[in-house]
Amino acid sequence: MFRTMKKYLLTILILTISVVSFGQDKGNFFQRIRNVFVVHDTVYVFSGPVVPDTLFTPVPFDDSFFDEDEDELDEPLGGIPTPYDTLDTDDKFRKVVLFDNYTWAYFDIDKPEIPDSLDAEYWNTDFIHVVGVEMKDIPDEVDLMLVDSTHGFCIPHPGQVTSTFKWRKRRPHRGVDINLNTGDAVYAAFDGVVRVAMPTRMSGGYGNVIVIRHVNGLETYYGHLSKYIVKSGDIVKAGELIGYGGSTGRSSGPHLHFETRYMGQAFDPERIFDFQKGTLREESITLKKHYFNCNSHYGQTDSQSLAASKKPPQNSGGSKSSGSKVYYKVKSGDTLSRIAKRHGTTVKKLCQLNGIRETKKLQIGQRLRVK
Numbered sequence: 506m507f508r509t510m511k512k513y514l515l516t517i518l519i520l521t522i523s524v525v526s527f528g529q530d531k532g533n534f535f536q537r538i539r540n541v542f543v544v545h546d547t548v549y550v551f552s553g554p555v556v557p558d559t560l561f562t563p564v565p566f567d568d569s570f571f572d573e574d575e576d577e578l579d580e581p582l583g584g585i586p587t588p589y590d591t592l593d594t595d596d597k598f599r600k601v602v603l604f605d606n607y608t609w610a611y612f613d614i615d616k617p618e619i620p621d622s623l624d625a626e627y628w629n630t631d632f633i634h635v636v637g638v639e640m641k642d643i644p645d646e647v648d649l650m651l652v653d654s655t656h657g658f659c660i661p662h663p664g665q666v667t668s669t670f671k672w673r674k675r676r677p678h679r680g681v682d683i684n685l686n687t688g689d690a691v692y693a694a695f696d697g698v699v700r701v702a703m704p705t706r707m708s709g710g711y712g713n714v715i716v717i718r719h720v721n722g723l724e725t726y727y728g729h730l731s732k733y734i735v736k737s738g739d740i741v742k743a744g745e746l747i748g749y750g751g752s753t754g755r756s757s758g759p760h761l762h763f764e765t766r767y768m769g770q771a772f773d774p775e776r777i778f779d780f781q782k783g784t785l786r787e788e789s790i791t792l793k794k795h796y797f798n799c800n801s802h803y804g805q806t807d808s809q810s811l812a813a814s815k816k817p818p819q820n821s822g823g824s825k826s827s828g829s830k831v832y833y834k835v836k837s838g839d840t841l842s843r844i845a846k847r848h849g850t851t852v853k854k855l856c857q858l859n860g861i862r863e864t865k866k867l868q869i870g871q872r873l874r875v876k
Contacts, residue, residue, distance in 0.1 A: 617696035617742050618655055623718060630737040633701055633708055633716060634849030635769030643768050643794060649721045650789045651777065656696045656720060659744035660783045661727060662689060662761050670773035670802050677799040679771035680726065680764035683780065685750035687731050687759045693741040695719040702736050705753045709847050711762065712754025715747055728762035729753050769849060770797035831876035835867045848875040
């Protein structure tokens, strides 16, 4: 009984010391377990060359290593330990690997390479849409690399597309709807950083929504979630679980509303993904300015897309356009803050466009210029 208690106490002691000795242990880590790799919390062992015993300093806990007279550890034995479990740490890209001889080591799971400049421009965590970008600021063409040797992709959810990028009931539907059940897993499409993770009460029609900015400047939206498990500023890897499907916000049933945007402007996600096959259409894409129009969609030729983009907008009801200006009719429960978020602008900008103060009390039916 005494020896058993000592084993458990010593195990706890070593795991406690591991937190303190992290910085010292990091340098020798890859030498110590260079024949081990971890995928989705599972430890695997390479069947490569044998690692010399001298690279390990195992601390055995088996009763046979105790001196029965003095209750002290004998000299640790050499050999290559076998990993049998992993423990999480505060860093999701780092695990503690446990070996069958009661030793442990840190192991770094591949962390996406995120450039420091990723959030340098138009980065705002309070608004769903990028604020401050106008169509005239967007180049006529831009080439985006979607995947390469260090950055992969993942279909956000393997389901059928039930509604495409188009005008729908005289409103622009700026993404695709993917069929799912409430609670189904939703994954990050590419490596990136979470810009927005916002609850229904703040997002309006999107419900619980996540917006991820990717290393090429692309942003992806994940709407109507029942729950999200990431927060603004989190680094995420393609294929990482970020939330669960639902029917929050303006939704008639469980589905994932998925959008792709560049500099705040939406384009057809099916230009990037073949959702039916679960594949990427190309490793790169050339975005053209006329793509950022709900009349332009995948399957059209460039000339067809360009012609379609010149058609007059079909929106009516809530927001109405007059030339290049866009107006909104105030509804019950609207505030300047809510209207600003819905249209990707700021309260200050709304006040400037309409010549009003931030304390202005809105009237139902009042017409406000929003762009």
